Amino acid sequence: MIGLVKLTGYYQLPGSMPQPVDFADLFNKSFMRKYTNYRTFEKFLQGGKFRIESQQDFEDLPEEQMDKHVEKTTRFGSWKEMIDFATDCYARKQLER
Numbered sequence: 335m336i337g338l339v340k341l342t343g344y345y346q347l348p349g350s351m352p353q354p355v356d357f358a359d360l361f362n363k364s365f366m367r368k369y370t371n372y373r374t375f376e377k378f379l380q381g382g383k384f385r386i387e388s389q390q391d392f393e394d395l396p397e398e399q400m401d402k403h404v405e406k407t408t409r410f411g412s413w414k415e416m417i418d419f420a421t422d423c424y425a426r427k428q429l430e431r
Contacts, residue, residue, distance in 0.1 A: 341375075341392050343417065360420050369416075370408040381407060 341357040361375035372378040379386055382403035386392050400413040410416040 341386070341389060343421070355421075355424060360417075360424050365420055365423065369410070369419075372407065378403075378407065 342354050343357060343360060344352040344354055357375050361378070363373060366372050366374055366378065370378055372381060382399070384392075384395060384399070384403075386395075397413060401411075404410050404413045404416050408416055410419065
């Protein structure tokens with residue numbers, strides 16, 4: 335079940351090592367509401383009919399499928415664009431702390 339899977343990625347602040355980040359923090363509710371048709375990243379994945387039961391399942395998703403879903407249901411043109419934008423927003427918040 336998707337709700338039990340903790341997905342992570344990485345972000346990097348200038349001049350530092352990449353840091354792991356929980357997708358729940360990266361794609362928080364305010365980000366999802368503002369830029370997508372979904373309230374949570376979990377619902378976004380369910381909407382794309384992706385079966386994600388592990389980090390590996392997520393990493394193995396064909397990027398073309400993700401791109402199509404992103405293009406249809408968000409303000410972004412591709413998955414890379416969406417994740418890069420979310421990462422930038424997240425990194426900026428970390429710098430403000």
